[in-house]
Amino acid sequence: MSEAAAQAPPLVAGRAPDSFVAPATLDELRDLVAERDGRTLVPVGGGTQLALGNAPREPFALVDVRPALAGEIEHEPADLTAVVPAGVMLGELDAQLSAAGQRLPLDPPHVEQATIGGVLAVGTGGPLRTRHGLPRDFVLGMTVLRADGELVKAGGRVVKNVTGYDLMRLWCGSLGTIGIVTSVAVRVLPRVGTIDLRFEAASLAVGQALAETFLRADLRPELLELTRQDGGWGGIVRLAEGAVPKATEVAGTDLTPCGDEEYLAARDLGFGDGDALTLRAACATSAIASAVAAVEALAPSGVLVRPLAREVRATWEAGALPEAEEVAGAAGRMRTALAEAGGGLVAERLPAELRGALDPWGHSPNLARMAAVKAAFDPDGRLNASRFVGGL
Amino acid sequence: MTPPELLKAMREVVGGEHVLHKPEDLLVYELDGTIDRSLPEAVVFPATTAEVQGIVRACNALNVPVTPRGAGTGLSGGAVPAKQGVVLATARMRRILDVDPVERTATVEPGVPNIQLSEAAAEHGLFYAPDPSSQKACTIGGNVAENAGGPHCLALGVTTNHVIGMEVVTASGEVEWLGSRGPEPLGYDLRGLFIGSEGTLGIATKVVVRLLPVPETVVTLLAIFDDVESASETVSAVIGAGLVPAALEMMDRVTLQAAEAGLRCGYPPDAGAVLLVELDGIEEVVRGQVTQARAACNEHGATEIRTATEPAERELLWKGRKGAIGALGRIAPNYYLLDGVVPRSRLVETMGDVARIAEGYGFPVANVFHAGDGNLHPCLLFDEREEGATARVLEAGGEIMRVCVDAGGALTGEHGVGYEKHRFMPWLYSEADLENMRRVRGVFGNAGAFNPCKVLPEGTGCGEMAHQKGALAAAGPDAYV
């Protein structure tokens, strides 16, 4: 194991780690976790989401898990499954699946630079969630290094399985607070011929209506993204090639084939180098318009709506941040309004001047139960302590 | 006899008319759709969340185990009160509270039958995707507990992919929403953890599901083959061609003969296997997929392919599949329906092992499977009136499960572990894994006393559930006045 201090370690939710380690093997990682030296351990893979959440409890070590969790991908094309060491980069996985005409349709921001373990721990989806759901929907089984150094598994590697508790769903999106994913079995899909089409919408309502039209016409869009543009909204939709004629027929507007740039721009919106504040709202369909109006009042540099996934994301560049009180007030009001229909608001990037004014997660009514979960699997608060919802 | 203090406590919560306690009335609640049985001491029918909570709390106070029950169609003994106590039945909670076509969600009480939810959604051009074979009877609450699937879950996923939130009464007697009507709850996915927990963590009292638009075009192909091998190769070819059909189902020779005898589906007498392939979507896309699927069937020796697009015609093709298991009842008095999963590529080899085991025990075996996802349902045919037959069939079932596990598979794809397989769990999971799962029970309180002896192997009091003939007869006629 080496204390990798050669370069300045990145900040975690605005706070600098006390140490930066990169165990070389799984055994070394196990030993480190089991050590109970009073340090909080912050596992990191590709590091695409280090800004997320509260600052970890100090002192804390940033633990690069990639060397310890590297290894061979076991892809079974005939079974449409793959068993992947958690440290594998999704770009690498995608290349291997592609060679067999298959894919794993997960595309959170900067996905090719992320590890599969990290993507699952964060649990955020990308444009493809519109058709394929969240990362957790592709997990068949997992092995996890628990906070006491025990390796435990749940699920299996078959595509249909209800044997035992579905701990995979608990682990996915838990931000590494109840264990470090070491290996994961996923369901993969055949790669199919699709095409991206660009369109313009005079208003958000028009864009939303078009999305609804596509859905009701059974066109099964893989993704449908609406982004704020000068004087209106621009959209992209990804469809099976055979669906284009019917889409054109029902759309009532021009659908123009486009390249990858629009898709990538929408996918990574809010996660560019200059983006300092990024908010993501999960809203009911009927609450999308008011959520958009609320963020637009703060003059964001970009707004993205996934009408069929019921998600809104807005971002502000470092030079153009609104006042802290303004953001905190608006976010508070949005959270209250969204909660009524079961939605929420997460600050995915939060500049230093706003930390303290705005809880990145917001309130959860399940906090007591979640604390019980944390206590059951990491009673000493060793993993990512304080970083998650409610300071768990 | 029901302990008086228990009876009194239950009556206080729901009123006298909603508590069953006479031996004759309790009898049917000793079983579900499978072999294991155990008599409850009382069956209680709450109508509201508050009453559910009242029952759970009162039972916890009296240290009486609670076993939730929907329609009792489960196939792993999940609704059987293994340690007696109270059966909490959701039969009075059968309201569809809301269908929202804008959000494409519905909110229902747990006792609503699966089919009624789909019927209610149909009025808005929507449907609820999970369609277990028992969907005309089974309840949404039961589906949540078992994370139920169905023939059409190949493309669309199982219950956990379609239930977005639930109000539950936890094993400890607290009311809590897990997930919500919204798309993405904050923090740990407690909803995902609860679904498929087989009623061991608590009871869902309201369930919010997501609904999907009804497909524009549906085409069903029925391809007939000489043997299971050719049909299996076709399955691989269909998947290899990049298709993910809405359903991909297979039946073997014994099943076909039973189905033909009971249902007259028009299968040729020498058919060795039948494959059902269903494709849906817009007509322009489906047309090409049908061509691809037909080509795959033809290349692998299909002797005949029937195609149907109209609902009535499609139903006819499905008739043999849907009635297959029951039709077995016409060639043998009893069957033991198993549920195992193997990687799809191990299907043919596993079937060989299943046949060998069944032959060793002298039981005929029929196979129906969700071929697309490697989920097999071997049915061992037997006569429970033969001395020792039930015990031997359970033993054979255990061996078949072992084969599935050894092939890299799992103990259950959709029926649940329940009581039936809880003892087999160590085949798949280490003691550390099981201890880790046991911690989940602690999170929801009252660890192990809520629907006891299910899912996880437990130390005491979960031995064989006997047919309780002796116990009842010993009580004598006085017990019945």
Place this chain on the structure above:
Amino acid sequence: MTGWPLADDAPDTADLAKCVHCGLCVNACPTYAITGLEVESPRGRIHLARAVAEERIPLTEAVQGHWELCLQCRACEAVCPSGVPYGRIMERARAQVDAAPPAKGWQRRLRRFGLRNVIARPWVLAAAMAPVRWFARSPLRRLVQASGVLRLMGPLGRLEAQLGRPGRPFRPQDEAGAGNVALFTGCVMGELFGDVHRASVRVLQRSGASVFAPRGQGCCGALSAHDGDLEQARRLARANIASFEASGAETIVVNSAGCGAAMKEYGELLAEDPEYAERAEALAGRVVDFSEYLAGRDLPPGRLQGRVAYQDACHLAHAQGISAEPRALLGAVEGCELIETEGADMCCGAAGIYSLIEPGMSAELRARKAAQFEKHLPDIIVTANPGCQMQYEAAVREAGIEARVLHLAEALDSG
């Protein structure tokens, strides 16, 4: 080993063993739909029968009560994947009740007396029904209805609500060989629903049949069988077999679903009778339902203006598997707008003499129908069984809508 007091007519162990308690029947069962209790479901009743057979429990009053509440609509048989002969099990289970410590003893004895001595004896029945017909058509009826006295009269009051406006009786008078298609006239049906028979004859004739009603036929025995009086049911079956054999009819058309189902099962009923077993099987093979006979025949369409709701008769849809034919026949009638109501194939609660024995459950089921009528506002309600017809008369009144209740034959006869 058996706990059955009447071993000869006990439910067959093989029949009971066929039930694998999968539970797929529970939702099809009307009494489960109302009560939510699995003891009031087919699986529960079969499980009780098994428990009695295996001497796990004695044949108690509670056990009998659960069997009694069964409508014998056989909706469960239609959905049972294993082919459990539920109707047969229930008839035989009920046959045991006589021999066991009686539940509702006097009621049972009275019922059986009526079934044996009134319903099954044409002249007694005719004498009993004459005043009923008179009352139903007399001005006195309105006075009685208005007086509220009916509410005090229990079962008789409820019967009044079901009574339509019966026409002249229709009794079998024809000599053997007078035609090739024999019309089965039944017991109460001929007395209170003579118009239905006359309509049936006209429609059958329009389809080209040479119809006659051979004399010597009588009650089919279904009511007795359902009551567990298998001995009486067999007696009546033998009489009908002999009479229809002598009539020379090729086909026997039955326009009452309950009778048709029973007659198609004469073979089973008399399977142990060396003299009659084969003859019963042969006769059963010649029995067809009215709509079954007409399906596929060339019937000049009639006319019927309005929204028509067809309600399946249980013993037609579930016991005989006939549900498409009546709808197709109605669909071909000019001006007929066929509508579907929810639960059209669920029992209306009439179920033979059930509405007299279990008035509470019967009323709950009727109320479900009434609610559907109120929602869908049909002009005409069509069914295929006299008991159901009477129940729908009451449901229409309960719903407070203007709708006529017709037998399928009457609906096809109009124009």
